[in-house]
Amino acid sequence: xVDSDRSQSRRTYLKTLGAxxxxxxxxxxxxxxxxxxxxxxxxxxxxxAATVPETGQFSSLGAAVKQGYELxxxxxxxxxxxxxxxxxxxxxxxxxxxxxxxxxxxxxxEVDMIWGSFSSLLVxxxxxxxxxxxxxxxxxxxxxxxxxxxxxxxxxxxxxxKSRDVARSTRGLLELIPEAERPTNVxxxxxxxxxxxxQADYWEETLTDAGYDVVLRETFSLGNQDFATLISQxxxxxxxxxxxxPTPPGxxxxxxxxxxxxxxxxxxxxxxxxxxxxxxxALGDSGAYACMCPGWVPGLTGGGNQAMWSAYESEYGxxxxxxxxxxxxxxYNVAQTSLQAIQGAESxxxxxxxxxxxxxxxxxxxxxxxxxxxxxxxxxxxxxxTGQWWxxxxxxxxxxxxxxxxxxxxxxIPAWSER
Amino acid sequence: MVTTDLLVQSLLNGLLLGGIYAVAALGLSLxxxxxxxxxxxxxxxxxxxxxxxxxxxxxxxxxxxxxxVVAFAVLFVLGMALQRFVLERVVGEGMEQPIIVLFGLxxxxxSIGRLAFGGNAQATDIGIPGDAIAIxxxxxxxxxxxxFVLSVALILGTWAFLKYTTTGLAIRATAQNSSAAQxxxxxxxxxxxxxxxxxxxLAGAAGALLSMLFxxxxxxxxxxxxxxxxxxxxxxxxxxxxxxxGGLILGVSENVxxxxxxxxxxxxxxxxxxxxxxxxxxxxxxxxxGGGE
Numbered sequence: 001x002v003d004s005d006r007s008q009s010r011r012t013y014l015k016t017l018g019a020x021x022x023x024x025x026x027x028x029x030x031x032x033x034x035x036x037x038x039x040x041x042x043x044x045x046x047x048x049a050a051t052v053p054e055t056g057q058f059s060s061l062g063a064a065v066k067q068g069y070e071l072x073x074x075x076x077x078x079x080x081x082x083x084x085x086x087x088x089x090x091x092x093x094x095x096x097x098x099x100x101x102x103x104x105x106x107x108x109x110e111v112d113m114i115w116g117s118f119s120s121l122l123v124x125x126x127x128x129x130x131x132x133x134x135x136x137x138x139x140x141x142x143x144x145x146x147x148x149x150x151x152x153x154x155x156x157x158x159x160x161x162k163s164r165d166v167a168r169s170t171r172g173l174l175e176l177i178p179e180a181e182r183p184t185n186v187x188x189x190x191x192x193x194x195x196x197x198x199q200a201d202y203w204e205e206t207l208t209d210a211g212y213d214v215v216l217r218e219t220f221s222l223g224n225q226d227f228a229t230l231i232s233q234x235x236x237x238x239x240x241x242x243x244x245x246p247t248p249p250g251x252x253x254x255x256x257x258x259x260x261x262x263x264x265x266x267x268x269x270x271x272x273x274x275x276x277x278x279x280x281x282a283l284g285d286s287g288a289y290a291c292m293c294p295g296w297v298p299g300l301t302g303g304g305n306q307a308m309w310s311a312y313e314s315e316y317g318x319x320x321x322x323x324x325x326x327x328x329x330x331x332y333n334v335a336q337t338s339l340q341a342i343q344g345a346e347s348x349x350x351x352x353x354x355x356x357x358x359x360x361x362x363x364x365x366x367x368x369x370x371x372x373x374x375x376x377x378x379x380x381x382x383x384x385x386t387g388q389w390w391x392x393x394x395x396x397x398x399x400x401x402x403x404x405x406x407x408x409x410x411x412x413i414p415a416w417s418e419r
Numbered sequence: 420m421v422t423t424d425l426l427v428q429s430l431l432n433g434l435l436l437g438g439i440y441a442v443a444a445l446g447l448s449l450x451x452x453x454x455x456x457x458x459x460x461x462x463x464x465x466x467x468x469x470x471x472x473x474x475x476x477x478x479x480x481x482x483x484x485x486x487x488v489v490a491f492a493v494l495f496v497l498g499m500a501l502q503r504f505v506l507e508r509v510v511g512e513g514m515e516q517p518i519i520v521l522f523g524l525x526x527x528x529x530s531i532g533r534l535a536f537g538g539n540a541q542a543t544d545i546g547i548p549g550d551a552i553a554i555x556x557x558x559x560x561x562x563x564x565x566x567f568v569l570s571v572a573l574i575l576g577t578w579a580f581l582k583y584t585t586t587g588l589a590i591r592a593t594a595q596n597s598s599a600a601q602x603x604x605x606x607x608x609x610x611x612x613x614x615x616x617x618x619x620x621l622a623g624a625a626g627a628l629l630s631m632l633f634x635x636x637x638x639x640x641x642x643x644x645x646x647x648x649x650x651x652x653x654x655x656x657x658x659x660x661x662x663x664x665g666g667l668i669l670g671v672s673e674n675v676x677x678x679x680x681x682x683x684x685x686x687x688x689x690x691x692x693x694x695x696x697x698x699x700x701x702x703x704x705x706x707x708x709g710g711g712e
Contacts, residue, residue: 057538057636093538192683220682223642225633228432228560229677236425249540249634256542256634260560262551278539282634 044082046348048073048338049105050115051126056093058118060248060276064327065118065141071311071328072335075304079339085109091117095125102129111135112348115334116158118327119272120144120195127156136353138337140295140330143271144195148374155350156375157357159337159364160330161384163195165377166271166293167202169384170243171210173291173398174267176409183266183412187216187239189230189254191246196222199245199271215239222247227254231261241267248273251290252282259286259416266412267291269386277325280392289413290389291397296329296366297387298405299396303365305403308332323393323405329365336364421678424556429674431554435563437670438570439628441663443643444650445574446621452657453594453614456506459521461622462644463528468494468623469635470536476543476630483543483631487569490623498619502612525640532637540634543627566628571663573624577617578659590614594657649693654703661705668692 050069053062069086076084087109089101098117105111114130116123116139123139124147130137131153140160148158161169174182186207190200196219204214216237218230231254234242242265246254251273258264273279274292312324344360345352361370369381386398390407397409447461458464471493472486481489501524509516545562552559581587592600593610601607629635629643646669654665669689676688696703 055533055537057638059538218682221685224682224685226432226436226673226685228436228563229429229674230682232425232428232432232558233678236422249636252540252542253634257560257632260551260562261558262560263558282540282542 044348046076046080046082046084046113046342047109047111048084048086048113048115049102049109049111050086050088051091051098051101051117051122052088053093053118053122054090056091057247057249058093058122060278061118061141061327062090062093064325065331067312067316067325068328068331068333069115069335071308071315072332072339074311074315075307075332076335076339076342080342086115087111091122093122095121098122098125099129102126106133106135112350113138113338113353115331115338116140116142120147123158127151127153130155134350136341136350136357138334138341138357140334141327142195143293144198145376146194146198148372148376153375155354157337157371158375159333159362159366159369159371159377160295161293161366161382162376163199163202164206164379165382165384166199167206169293169386169398170203170269171206172383173269173386173409174207174210174212174241176398176400177411181412183240184211184213185215185238185240186212187234187237187242187265188214188218189227189234189242189244189246190217190219191222191244191250192219193222196245200243203243212241220246222250224250225253227257228261230254231258231263234265235261235263239265241265241269243269243271244273245271246273248276248278252279252287255283255286255290262416264413264416268413269293274387274389274394275326280389285419287389288391288419289410292326292387292389292394293384294326294330294387294394295384296333297326297385297394297396298323298329299387299401299403299407300329300365300367300385301401301403303363303367304332304336305329305365308365309404321391321393323395326387326394333364333366337362340364425678426675427555428557429678430671431557431559432563433671433674434667435559435567435670436674437667438567438663439625439632439666440646440650440669441654441666442570442573442621442628443625444647444654444666445577445659445662446618446625447644447647448651448654448657448659448662449577449621450615450618451651453590454611456510456517456615457521458615458618459518459644460525460528460640461618461647462642463525463532463640464494464497464619464622465626465629465643466532466635466637466640467497467528468626469630469639470532470541470626471623472543472627472630473541473635477541483545483627484565484569486543486630487624487627490627491620492623494623495616495620499612499616501619502615506615507608507611525644529637529640536637538636538638540636541630542634543630545631562631566631569628570625573621574659574663577621580617581659586613646689649689652693652701652703653696655705656703658703658705661703664704 052065073086087105091098114137116126118141120142123142137156145162188200190196251270269291271293274290275294279287340362341356344356367382370378387394388397395405395407450458468490471490472483475481475486589605593607597607650665654661
């Protein structure tokens, strides 16, 4: 249970302290002002190290993350009186390679900031390195809260919805359905991982409190390829809303096996599995209706979304009916957070950035939020958007927004024979 | 709560899955039983077979059943070439040389797969329209039934080949006593080439079948190698019947065990059986020190 009054007063204190510190440091340093509106003399270079999974198991998302970072760096270049150099390497979806790459980049460069890769596996590897070096680290694409709470993070900040936000978003999604038609039986397929358990706990607690019945909660191993037993158990328990956090291959297999066994729930939310475009390329129309919580989804408005769309279309182009891929927005939001942190700190000094990250509010394409000391987005700040696959694209269905790509929540999932 | 319906469903799912476990293990069992070579690249050859089927499916729209035949042929040739041009030259240098060569080959195949196909999972589809098959309260997917039937056909075909053909007789003779077989005029070098061809061909066919049920990535090789090992140890090295029974036992144990213990126990069940059989009956249920049937 969080004491919101205490949390609020602590944040107010931090904000004051941060502002005072920033002013003090600015006054002392004088020569490291990087905010916009300077006299245009680009004498500074801000160096950012990043790794992205261009190859390996997360490679289908790596290209989009890279696009988001590149668009974000272009934006930073426009906004700052400094050159921004992004040194980005392929981490091969391997946490050891993340560490090796970051070691090599930071050994050869004066790195001011590190950006995370993709997934808990890779982001936490980068974060661990940044923590050991005392370099500010900003990473999206991991919802796992426990590392923030248990690892004593000082330099890691995650502008991304976390497990509790995903659970709240799921409740909001279900409440879009008229009460008389709303499913009541929830099934949880829990991968036997730390995040799998954490997310299942949040779902169970949040949805039980809201009056739903969790009729099934069964574990499975990450890497499991046979979901036939879970499907039979779900059918037997009359699961109407199925929630899980499988890997993309696992989620794709599960849907294929649901089809083969002629069963599907009324609502399907596979967080992370349904994030990549590989979902649609592997499943086609069979992948429709699946929901996910990828951090950013086409349809959101405000926070620079319009600028991002324009920049994306100008840089990469979009075919008719094509929407921006979700990791682009998540990565762009990392750059926006960094930009605002640097502007707020008026410096790239690690301590000043840390203070600013802890005390300032940020407005990005995913929403407006502050950070807790442990790098979590402040509780309640972010409304995690839920996306849904429909006609080959991911669309925002929750919250109920009207931006480009937003659609009404498609419910219920029809039987396979009617699709 | 585990109801009778759920139990029957899991039992049937386990049997269907066990068939494909058996065919995935058959090639490993034959090569081990007849040639005394532990093919550490077996799982990766299975992965190659799966990609052959996937390429034919995605590029030419060919059914994975055709893919299975082509995968068998491709891997058959690859296996024969491997024996003729690589393994033949290192056999006799010690037990470890073939193992090192095959381990290296496994790593090579995985890397080539990663370069060629990336990390994305891919699969094929049997493409049979209509609902799943209902048997009482149980529902069986068409693709599982089809792969089971094809798996059993492959196993029976292999058994018949070894039992009723002259070449099969020569293979069995070579397995029992290669020196005596040579004295009887059997070209054992060619028999070994053929045997590795058949073993890897079966791996390829199994891969094509697996692509109908499970997603394939370049990284699946090791996990199928371990499953195949468990089946071989369970059924007995070199025994075709033992491989089938071992596969079925493994499939059923996994599915029913998971029902009672939870999905996190799947691998514990598989490898628990593996270790238990090694301790209690190291030559397996049908195995003998004599090798092939």
